Amino acid sequence: MNKNIAVLAGDGIGPEIVAEAIKVLEKITDKFGHSFNYTEVDIGGCSIDKHGVPITKEGMEICKASDSVLLGAVGGPKWDNVDPSIRPEKALLAVRKELNLFANLRPTKLFPQLKNASPLKQEIVGNGIDLLIVRELTGGVYFGSRETKEVDGQLVATDLMPYSEGEIERIGRVAFETAMKRGKKLASVDKANVLDTSRLWRKTMHRLSEEYPQVEYSDILVDNTAMQLIKNPTQFDVLVTENMFGDILSDEASMLTGSIGMMPSASLSSGTLGMYEPIHGSAPDIAGMDIANPLGTILSAAMMLRYSFDMAKEADAIEEAVNKVLDEGYRTGDIFEQGFKKVTCSEMGSLVADRI
Numbered sequence: 001m002n003k004n005i006a007v008l009a010g011d012g013i014g015p016e017i018v019a020e021a022i023k024v025l026e027k028i029t030d031k032f033g034h035s036f037n038y039t040e041v042d043i044g045g046c047s048i049d050k051h052g053v054p055i056t057k058e059g060m061e062i063c064k065a066s067d068s069v070l071l072g073a074v075g076g077p078k079w080d081n082v083d084p085s086i087r088p089e090k091a092l093l094a095v096r097k098e099l100n101l102f103a104n105l106r107p108t109k110l111f112p113q114l115k116n117a118s119p120l121k122q123e124i125v126g127n128g129i130d131l132l133i134v135r136e137l138t139g140g141v142y143f144g145s146r147e148t149k150e151v152d153g154q155l156v157a158t159d160l161m162p163y164s165e166g167e168i169e170r171i172g173r174v175a176f177e178t179a180m181k182r183g184k185k186l187a188s189v190d191k192a193n194v195l196d197t198s199r200l201w202r203k204t205m206h207r208l209s210e211e212y213p214q215v216e217y218s219d220i221l222v223d224n225t226a227m228q229l230i231k232n233p234t235q236f237d238v239l240v241t242e243n244m245f246g247d248i249l250s251d252e253a254s255m256l257t258g259s260i261g262m263m264p265s266a267s268l269s270s271g272t273l274g275m276y277e278p279i280h281g282s283a284p285d286i287a288g289m290d291i292a293n294p295l296g297t298i299l300s301a302a303m304m305l306r307y308s309f310d311m312a313k314e315a316d317a318i319e320e321a322v323n324k325v326l327d328e329g330y331r332t333g334d335i336f337e338q339g340f341k342k343v344t345c346s347e348m349g350s351l352v353a354d355r356i
Helices: 014-032 045-051 057-065 088-098 112-117 165-181 196-209 222-231 243-257 295-307 312-327 345-354
Strands: 002-010 035-040 068-073 103-109 130-136 146-151 154-159 185-190 216-221 238-241 264-268 274-278
Touching (some): 014 295, 045 088, 057 088, 165 185, 165 196, 185 196, 196 216, 222 243
Parallel strands (some): 002 068, 068 274, 185 216
Antiparallel strands (some): 146 154
């Protein structure tokens, strides 16, 4: 099978971790007889440096014409003082909007080999953490209108958080369908005791829940969710929430595994086109040192095979290879502990590829 992949390596450690994911994907093509064509697109700070914008129109068209997008990371202190309208992060928002990537899937899985890396006590972790956050990605406060103006002699800032019933319904259906494929348990996260958007969110989710009687459905306030993720994370299977809540909660959940470097994500449209990326940032402080953890990016590539290319066997092969490498005691610095074998970013990528 021939597939076209837009490669947005980006800034900081982005090029290093993406290179290891491609190394693993190339092993998949060798073993399963596929052909992946890669087209590099500048994004974020490197694009600002070259082109004056965080992503060019040509780059965006390449993304639209591809079968999938593989992203590294964007941004860094080098671009902190650029005009706000062209900050590196603006490119991510633009890609999500232009490609209609409204559903973000962020799994939080504590690999049994890394149970000691979790900051939680073993009696809380239990037999492992395996939950999935479904985050609405193209609505809410990140895409609402905003304004800063002077009122009565002082600056007043306003950010609007709009959501339509249709936007809520489409992410809700993704969440219910995802829950059907997992443990048939879904918690919807909102702030319905305060926000009108959350009251509409809850009303819409309740209506959808009637179409999925097999799914055990519940509502939970976002502040309680933040507490319960620490107190009892194993109670959750699938969580669904709006854009900003999902951004915050998924970063919190990622640390339950001991390292944000382990966490992949998928951003999906209503079709098969998706963008796949680790959830961590560009880590400019370690860029170029070959010490970053590429596993989040490699596992993101596995999600790409599963969700965009319908290659379940190939995705399984990558995930099994990651498990083998961890079983054999190999660790990058962020997950290293005494008694294990410390490896570089490129060595970890090669180890995974060799075990496919």
